[in-house]
Amino acid sequence: MxxxxxxxxxxxxxxxxxxxxxxxxxxxxxxxxxxxxxxxxxxxxxxxxDSRDELMAELVEAAVAGEQRDLAPALAGDARDIGMRDAIRAGLQHYFDGVRADPGREKAMMELTQWALREPGFEPLARRQYARYHEVAAQAARDAARLTGCEWLRPVDEVARILVSFTDGLTLGWLVTRDDAAAAASMDVAADALAALATPTPTAHPRPISRSSAHTPEAGAR
Missing domain, CATH: 1.10.10 (Arc Repressor Mutant, subunit A)
Structure with missing residues (x-):
């Protein structure tokens, strides 16, 4: 064998x-x-x-890792030409495509959250799950800002919490209705709202670009 x-x-x-x-x-x-x-x-x-509890904790990590890949901005390089709104919308679509491709994973994660909240002693697992969601969303927000040359007007952790709240609602709503058009409309509104929380990063030296520096790239926001 x-x-x-x-x-x-x-x-x-x-x-x-x-x-x-x-x-x-x-x-x-x-x-x-x-x-x-x-x-x-x-x-x-x-x-x-060592135990079923250890497996459940690893299950959370594995499922969140999958969602991290789904939420990562579907962009590469310099995305300043499309702007923050379109970058957010592309990232949300990338996330939603992952939900549609594996609805079982999403149902399992929601089930696991509810179970952990009901089961005495397992609340930390639910908190860990959402802490990881917020970490993933915060990294996505930082990446979107860097790629588009923008900065957030609110703390990144706050933007991340808003993003997680939205994706929770988007996911649950779609699992119930399987309405792709409604999900797309919701993502459009969310992209508009989140983009309003960002602004282009000022250049370090706001003056006309000289001939010698005309091809020097601006530094992106981090």
Whole structure:
């Protein structure tokens, strides 16, 4: 029998847990159900995880990592020609495409949040989940500012909380209705509102550009 590396076993068990939670809820995600879903013996679980709680914590990290890829601005290089509004709208569309591609992941994450809030002693898991969401959103906001040569008029952490609140509502609304057009209209409004919280970064030396410096790029905001 081929020996499966520990890292691959962990990944397979996390993905199996994600499917079980999305389909049947957290309460159904027992270690036996998870290993059965993964096609592994029970001993495999205890070989790579100390407990179900450890797996659930890793499940949160894995799912948030997927959402981080979805929320990252769908832009590269200098995006000043399109501006902050279009950069935000592109990033939101990139995120929404990820939701549409894997709705099970989103259902699992919402289920996990509600379970952690109800289950005594597991509230820190829900807080960790949202702390990671805010970290991801804050990085997306910083990237958008850098790419567009803008700066935020409000603290980046505040912008991140607004972005997470919006994506929560967008995700839940779409999971219920599966209405792509309504989601697109909501993203248009959100892009307008968030772009109003940013402004172009002033140049370090606001004077006419001389012939010698005409091809010198301006420094982007960080």
């Amino acid at each position: 081929t020996r499966i590396p520990v890292a691959d076993r962990r990944t397979a068990l996390v993905q199996a847990a994600l499917r079980v939670v999305a389909r049947d809820g957290v309460a159904a995600a027992t270690t036996r159900r998870i290993v059965s879903e993964a096609g592994m013996p029970l001993a495999s679980f205890h070989y790579v995880f």
